[in-house]
Amino acid sequence: MSLANFVVWADFPTGKHRIACPVCARGRGDRTLGVTIEHDGNGVAHCFRCDFTESFRPERGANCAITPRIKAAAPTAKQDLSDYGRDLWCDCRALSGVALAYLDARRCRMPPVDGDLRSHPSLKHPTGYVGPALVALVTDALTREPISLHRTWICADGRKAEVDPPRLLLGGHRKQGGVIRLWPDEAVTVGLGIAEGIETALSFAWAHTPVWSLIDAGNLAAFPLLPAIESLGISVDDDAAGLAAARKCVQRWANAGREVTLAKVTHGT
Structure with missing residues (x-):
């Protein structure tokens, strides 16, 4: 291959x-592939998520085919949360300190303490950076089983930490069909609000509760019908992927006779 x-x-x-990364990229802002070009023109690329690796030597020609080395992947992602993930979740604490300041600066509504959003005062990033982070438990929308963790490295002034990327799911874990229950199941009766990101969902929460985060457009598009939920509110990201995902979700829920409303929430990135 060229x-x-x-x-x-x-x-x-x-x-x-x-x-x-050309192998595992999850969107336009997902920059997990590090590319280093030396003064002699030699280059190396490595993804810290999937271990895709490629090298380049100018004397072989700019279009010379060099077979990339890609770490053999497991046949399927883990279907439940790993022991590491469970231990990390147990190490997290209720929202406090920098986490509360970050959400307040983003004009988010604070979720209840029994929701699946916590904070960690000094979480290590794959780049080596250590700092405060939001940690969210990702559970299967239907079975409620824990399947992954979502981590966001943050600053008290509402900015993401200067680390790339600032948001990561656990590698090797399933994301499809996952949700972040910002409000617990007990708070969900006949109505539910959903959005892609955590901050978008918590901004939406000023107008609609309870709310869940669905992580990304793919999960929003595939959000399944839930028993007893008669009314669904969707906070739509104003981009092509977000709008397309919302349309798919609306069609599925409306075809089942459920009430669906759409809203756009203005918030920072």
């Missing part, structure tokens, strides 16, 4: 860069 199908080395000057 090298150009993976990293276009001519696009990068000497130095270190971050781009979307």
Whole structure:
């Protein structure tokens, strides 16, 4: 396979860069592939999520085919939360300190203490950075079984930490069909609000509770019908993927005779 199908080395000057991984990228802002170009023109690329690796030597020609080394992946992602994930979740605490300041600066409504959002005062990022983070438990929308953790490294002024990327799911864990129950099941009766991101959902919560985060557009598009939920509110991300996902979700729920309303929430990134 041609090298150009993976990293276009001519696009990068000497130095270190971050781009979307050609193997595991989850969106435009997902930059887990580190590209390093040395002064002699040699280059190496490595993804810290999936271990995709590729190298380049200029003497072999810009279009020379160099077979990338891709770490063999498991046949399927883990279907339940790993022991590491469970231990990390137990190490987290109720929202406090920087986590509360971050959410307040983002004009978010604070979720109840029995929801699936916690904080960690000093969580290590794969790059080596250590700092405060929001940690959310991802559970299967239907079975409620824990399947992953969602982590966001944060600052008290409402900014994400200067780390790339600032948001990560646990590697090797299933995301499909997952939700973050910002309000617990006991608070969900006949109505529910949903949104992609945690901050979007908590902004939506000023107008609609209870709310859950669905993590991304893919999960929003596939959000299943839930028994007893008669009314669904959707906070829509104003981009092509978000709008398309909302339309799919609306069609499925409306076809089942459920009431569905749409809203757009203005918030920072």
